[in-house]
Amino acid sequence: xQDLGAAFQQALxxxxxxxxxxxxxxxxxxxxxxxxxxxxxxxxxxxxALLAVARFPGRQGLLVVLxxxxxLPPVVAGLIIYILxxxxxxxxxxxxxxxxxxxxxxxxxxITPILAALTRQVLEAMWEEYAEQLRSLGSGxxxxxxxxxxxxxxxxxxxxxxxxxxASAEVGAVMVVGGxxxxxTRVMTTAIALETSKGDLPLALGLxxxxxxxxxxxxxxxxxxxxxxxxxxx
Amino acid sequence: MSGPVLRAEGxxxxxxxxxxxxxxxxxxxxxxPSFVIGPNGSGKSTLLRLLHGLLAPSxxxxxxxxxxxxxxxxxxxxxxxxxxxxxxxHALSLAGIRDAARIPAALEEVGLPHLAHRxxxxxxxxxxxxxxxxxxxxxxxxxxxxDEPTASLDPAATRAVEAILARAAARGMKIVMTTHDLHQAxxxxxxxxxxxxxxxxxxxxxxxxxxxxxxAEAQAFLRGDILE
Amino acid sequence: MFRRLLFALALLATPAPLPAGAQERxxxxxxxxxxxxxxxxxxxxxxxxxxxxITARVVAxxxxxxxxxxxxxDADVVFVHDRAAEERFVAEGFATRRQHVMFNDxxxxxxxxxxxxxxxxxDAVAAMRRxxxxxxxxxxxxxxxxxxxxxxxxxxxAGVEPSGSWYRAVGQGMGPALNTAAAQNAxxxxxxxxxxxxxxxxxxxxxxxxxPRLFNQYGVMLVNPARHSHVKAADGQAFVDWIVSPAGQAAxxxxxxxxxxxxxxxxxxxxxxx
Ligand SMILES: Nc1ncnc2c1ncn2[C@@H]1O[C@H](COP(=O)(O)OP(=O)(O)O)[C@@H](O)[C@H]1O
Ligand SMILES: [Mg+2]
Numbered sequence: 001x002q003d004l005g006a007a008f009q010q011a012l013x014x015x016x017x018x019x020x021x022x023x024x025x026x027x028x029x030x031x032x033x034x035x036x037x038x039x040x041x042x043x044x045x046x047x048x049a050l051l052a053v054a055r056f057p058g059r060q061g062l063l064v065v066l067x068x069x070x071x072l073p074p075v076v077a078g079l080i081i082y083i084l085x086x087x088x089x090x091x092x093x094x095x096x097x098x099x100x101x102x103x104x105x106x107x108x109x110x111i112t113p114i115l116a117a118l119t120r121q122v123l124e125a126m127w128e129e130y131a132e133q134l135r136s137l138g139s140g141x142x143x144x145x146x147x148x149x150x151x152x153x154x155x156x157x158x159x160x161x162x163x164x165x166x167a168s169a170e171v172g173a174v175m176v177v178g179g180x181x182x183x184x185t186r187v188m189t190t191a192i193a194l195e196t197s198k199g200d201l202p203l204a205l206g207l208x209x210x211x212x213x214x215x216x217x218x219x220x221x222x223x224x225x226x227x228x229x230x231x232x233x234x
Numbered sequence: 235m236s237g238p239v240l241r242a243e244g245x246x247x248x249x250x251x252x253x254x255x256x257x258x259x260x261x262x263x264x265x266x267p268s269f270v271i272g273p274n275g276s277g278k279s280t281l282l283r284l285l286h287g288l289l290a291p292s293x294x295x296x297x298x299x300x301x302x303x304x305x306x307x308x309x310x311x312x313x314x315x316x317x318x319x320x321x322x323x324h325a326l327s328l329a330g331i332r333d334a335a336r337i338p339a340a341l342e343e344v345g346l347p348h349l350a351h352r353x354x355x356x357x358x359x360x361x362x363x364x365x366x367x368x369x370x371x372x373x374x375x376x377x378x379x380x381d382e383p384t385a386s387l388d389p390a391a392t393r394a395v396e397a398i399l400a401r402a403a404a405r406g407m408k409i410v411m412t413t414h415d416l417h418q419a420x421x422x423x424x425x426x427x428x429x430x431x432x433x434x435x436x437x438x439x440x441x442x443x444x445x446x447x448x449x450a451e452a453q454a455f456l457r458g459d460i461l462e
Numbered sequence: 463m464f465r466r467l468l469f470a471l472a473l474l475a476t477p478a479p480l481p482a483g484a485q486e487r488x489x490x491x492x493x494x495x496x497x498x499x500x501x502x503x504x505x506x507x508x509x510x511x512x513x514x515x516i517t518a519r520v521v522a523x524x525x526x527x528x529x530x531x532x533x534x535x536d537a538d539v540v541f542v543h544d545r546a547a548e549e550r551f552v553a554e555g556f557a558t559r560r561q562h563v564m565f566n567d568x569x570x571x572x573x574x575x576x577x578x579x580x581x582x583x584x585d586a587v588a589a590m591r592r593x594x595x596x597x598x599x600x601x602x603x604x605x606x607x608x609x610x611x612x613x614x615x616x617x618x619x620a621g622v623e624p625s626g627s628w629y630r631a632v633g634q635g636m637g638p639a640l641n642t643a644a645a646q647n648a649x650x651x652x653x654x655x656x657x658x659x660x661x662x663x664x665x666x667x668x669x670x671x672x673x674p675r676l677f678n679q680y681g682v683m684l685v686n687p688a689r690h691s692h693v694k695a696a697d698g699q700a701f702v703d704w705i706v707s708p709a710g711q712a713a714x715x716x717x718x719x720x721x722x723x724x725x726x727x728x729x730x731x732x733x734x735x736x
Contacts, residue, residue, distance in 0.1 A: 087535030087690055095692065097536050098490060098521055133312035135288060136305070137328045147324070151315040179521035181490075182504070197637025198499055199644070199662030 003201060010206030011213075021183070026214065029187040032100050033168040036107030040163055044112040045156060048119025049145040052127045069113035074106075078173030081106050085177065098179040103187070106173040111163040118159040123148045126155075154226050161222050165215055188214075239264050239301055239377060239408055240285055244294030247280055254280050255432045258294070266424020267399070267409035269440070271416070273461050276429040278412040279381050282306070285410065286379045303329065305375040309382040311366035313354040318346070318365050321354045325369045340372035344398055360391030367398060378402065380411040384418065396422060416456070420444060428452050430461055487516045489697045492529075492537035494608060495635040496566075497680070498522035500655025500724055505717040510704055516697050524635065526606030532556055532683070535690030538698035541705075543608035543680045557683035561706050564714050564725045565679045568612055569657060570670035571640075572598075572649040580649075586673035591620040597628040599648035603639050604631025612678060613651045619675070640666075653678060655724040680725075682706070705729075 014022055051059065051066075083089050085097040085105075096102045126148055134144050149156065171189035178185035180194060188211040195204035238261030245258040255277045262268050262285075270278045283289040285296055286306045314321050322337045341347045344364040349357060354365055363383060370378055380399070384392040399422060403409050413419055419426060423440040428451065436449045447453050451461055497503060498520055507518050518539075521531060525542040532540040533556050540557065542548060548560050570580065570589050578596035580589035593600055594617075602624070603610040617624050632642050636656040643650040644664040652660075657668070670676075684702050687695040704710045711727035718724070 087692060089534075092535070093692075098519065129312055130314075132283075132288060133308065136286065136308075137325050139328050143328065147314065179519075181519040181521055182498075184519050194499070194637075197495075197635050197641070198656075199637055199641055199660040201662055203661075 003205065006202040007205030007209060010202045011209035014206050014210060022210075024183065025186055025188060025191055026210070028100060028185075029168060029189070029211070030214070032103045032174070032187060033107060033164055036104045036111065036167045037160060037164045039104065039108040040112040040115050040167075041160055043108075044115030044163070045119050045149055045159075046145055047112075048116040048121075049123050049148050050141065051116065051120045052123040053131075053144050053148065054141045066113045066117055070117060072110065072113075073172070074110055074170055075172035075176065077110050078106055078176035081109065081173070081177050097177060098181060098185060100178070100185055102177040103174040103185060106177045107167040107170055110170060110173060111167050114166060115159060115163045118162060119152075119156060122155045122159060123152050126152055154229060157222055157226050161219055164218065168211070168215055238262055239299055240410070241297040241299070242285070242294065243297060245284060245291050245296060246293035247277075247284055247289060248292045253292075253432055255284070256293070258434050260427065260434055260437050262408075262410060263425075264406075264408055266440075267403050267411055267422050268425050268427065269419045269423035270410070270412045270427045270429060271414065271419055271455075272429035272435075273455070274414065277432040278429055279309075281429065282379050282381050282410065282412055301376050303373055303375045304377045304379065305370035305373050306379040306381070307363075307366050307370050307383050309385050311359075311362040313362055313365060315355055316353070317351050318354045318357075318368075319350045321365060322369045322372050326372060329373050331373070336372045336374075340368040343371055343401070344368040345394065360387045360394070363387060363391070363395060364398070367395060371398075371402060375407065377408040377410060380409065382412050382414065384413070384415070392418070428455065430455075487694075487697050489516060489518050489538040489694050489701060490536070491518050491520045491539045491541055491701065492531040493520050493522055493541040494525050494528055494543060495522045495637070496543070496609065496653040496656050497541065499635075499637060500653070500659055501719065502655065502714070502717050502725060506705075506710070506713040509713045510701065510710070513709060514697075514700050514704060516700060518701060524603070524605045524607030525609075525611070532685045535685065535693065537685060538694045539682065539684055539701050541680065541682045543678050544611045545679055545681060547608075547611065548681045548683065551683065555686060556689055557686050558688075560681045560683045561702065562729050562731075563680045563682045563705055564711075564727045564729070565677050566725045567654050567671065568609065568651050568676040568678055569654050569668045570649065570676075571643065571652050571657060571666050572669045573647040573665045574667055575647070575665075576669060578649065581669045583670065584672045586616055586670055586676050587619045589670045590616045591622060593649050594620070594622040594624060597626065599628050599630065599646050600624065601639050601643040601646065601648045601650045602629060602631040603636065604633045605635070607635070608678065609636060609651060609653055612676075616651070616675065655719075658719045658722060658724065679728075 051063065081102065082097065084091050085094070085102050086092055087097070130148065134147060139147065169189065171193055174187060175190050175193060178190065180186050180190040188207060192204045192207045195207060240262040242258045242260050246256040247254050270281060272278055280289065284291055286304060314324060316324070318341065319337055322340060326336060338347060338350070341350055344367050346361060346364055346368065349361060354362065357365065367383070384395050387395065396418065399409060419440070425437065425439050426443040427434060428436045430451050435451045436443065436447065438448065443452065444456070447456055455461055499522070503520050511517055521537065523531065525544045525547060528542050529540060529547055529551050531537050532551065540551070541563070551557055552560050570586060572580065578593045578598040580592050583589065602613060630648065632639050636652060637660065639650060640652060640656070640660050641662055644662055644666050647665055682702050682705055684695065684698045685693045687693040706729035711729055714725050714727045715723065
């Protein structure tokens with residue numbers, strides 16, 4: 001209890017002090033996780049929509065693979081990406097290991113299956129309603145995917161938030177591929193892990209509270225947007 | 235124009251072992267609206283979907299002659315989560331039609347120009363069905379299928395839809411429509427096809443059908459008896 | 463869409479905006495948690511940058527992992543503390559030369575109650591033997607780190623093969639291992655730097671210190687550019703040269719926690735023991 005109180009004080013103190021290092025870490029966390037979410041969305045949303053709409057050979061297999069990937073332990077994903085990006089690996093020449101780009105890749109890999117699966121779930125219900133009407137209007141699967149993605153945009157905002165939340169909470173994979181380099185690849189979660197390992201539990205918890213506040217803020221903003229516009233679209 | 239625009243040849247449709255429709259042979263001629271009537275579950279909706287091409291026949295085939303564009307309006311309107319105008323624009327774009335002037339014209343036709351920019355799915359049931367109708371009409375189809383389009387509308391909305399359909403038919407648009415409302419069929423139909431248990435019992439000009447139905451089933455149906 | 467992805471990635475991969483005309487010089491050092499977490503790098507790297515214009519990025523791992531990062535070519539410089547492993551690294555051709563930099567010392571930490579009664583003696587080997595005899599809980603890093611290697615050397619010298627429920631290998635860094643020891647009131651071998659900056663001590667304290675066998679030598683190596691052509695040989699060598707130069711050595715000596723010096727530069731002399 002005492003520790004939690006101290007943690008809240010720490011969190012407030014950290015924010016009040018406006019420490020440049022802390023802000024840099026927060027900014028990097030947001031930059032990495034938002035970029036990862038954007039990239040994962042560009043792949044996961046259309047993929048999920050396609051799975052909702054189309055029946056093609058291999059679809060069942062793809063679903064199984066997606067579900068399995070959702071359970072992929074982050075550290076394993078991190079290790080695989082580490083090996084791929086390492087100078088001794090196939091993509092070593094890009095020099096991406098221990099950079100924010102590597103962390104973006106790791107987070108994107110981890111949340112793309114989640115976004116695809118959630119998107120499929122959300123859009124399948126909508127597709128059930130739309131399918132006949134759209135086919136009657138002569139819409140092929142590609143066009144139907146676009147229609148569903150647009151019409152499901154508010155529900156999909158929640159999906160994106162879930163992905164962003166997972167990405168920004170991730171620690172194992174970004175630690176491995178980012179290296180937790182101070183001032184370069186240190187994000188909120190790896191900073192928390194570091195302070196925990198230094199035994200500075202109040203500071204670690206304080207950082208955790210700041211992280212939660214950020215995620216909460218992003219969610220609240222998205223919720224407002226969603227409500228404002230959902231009133232419009234029915 | 236003469237000869238049928240649509241012909242069913244040995245048309246049948248089954249789900250698994252169960253035949254929902256079987257042995258249908260008929261033609262649908264241009265001109266006044268053709269009405270498919272029959273008790274619930276007789277296969278009216280299934281037949282319309284086969285004719286429109288949403289379902290593939292299990293037996294036989296549907297032959298279309300000289301039909302350019304076709305459209306269908308469903309019993310429950312399915313509108314996109316967008317404005318009324320955007321709903322129609324979406325349909326036009328899918329059909330490759332660039333003429334945006336058709337949108338206000340279609341809304342004028344169904345009497346809803348004032349709702350053009352409202353979110354479609356927040357309209358009343360009757361308004362939504364008229365938007366669905368406007369969307370279909372904007373395509374200027376040669377043939378328009380309607381599956382019980384007024385089944386869930388109140389009398390006033392029903393009359394509004396009927397008036398729109400009558401005008402479209404007068405312009406030469408072929409209408410193929412199902413209903414369980416005999417009065418509606420009397421008001422609009424040029425010919426009647428009576429379905430019962432997945433079979434075509436009788437096809438006749440509306441006047442003939444209502445004055446001197448040939449089959450026992452048609453006589454019973456007109457009396458309001460429940461067909462077994 | 464794909465192009466936009468690549469663009470976004472490229473943006474992220476690009477370091478912060480550069481001053482006009484200047485090409486930022488950056489090296490990656492693979493080092494150990496003890497040096498990073500004790501705060502030493504935070505103290506000396508800004509000085510290095512001031513004097514050479516080179517930014518050094520530190521990836522902190524256990525010594526074994528840190529050497530592997532060098533082997534894969536993912537770092538330009540390796541700065542660790544396990545002499546035998548470092549010499550193997552050179553023998554394998556991943557570096558051409560290893561140089562002494564500094565030493566710090568390990569301490570044996572344990573609960574104030576000291577159930578194995580090791581306090582009061584400087585003899586680290588005897589202390590380890592007593593812990594084993596008392597079967598008192600002992601937390602081992604178990605992660606191929608330099609500290610882990612030092613601990614295994616001490617057991618060997620004590621003639622003990624540690625096993626059983628009292629011997630708990632956690633496979634983690636120094637900090638998490640200390641957290642575990644604090645929670646279980648266990649003994650543990652730790653480097654003084656991490657211990658001094660460690661906050662969650664609970665009942666733990668230093669029980670044995672000062673034995674020369676507890677000295678811990680650090681070495682530095684440039685990853686061999688002949689093995690990994692992308693290694694930033696010039697800037698990496700500049701770090702190696704600087705850290706063993708009087709300026710670098712003075713920077714190390716000037717780092718203190720609570721007035722206590724943590725690392726003792728000894729690039730000029732051979733290491734004290736082991
Ligand atoms: N996909 C389907 N699978 C099984 N039975 C169906 C299917 N679609 C319709 N039916 C059945 O076929 C019969 C005819 O349905 P329908 O064409 O909707 O009749 P109507 O429109 O005349 O009421 C009904 O008994 C209905 O339950
Ligand atoms: Mg029906």
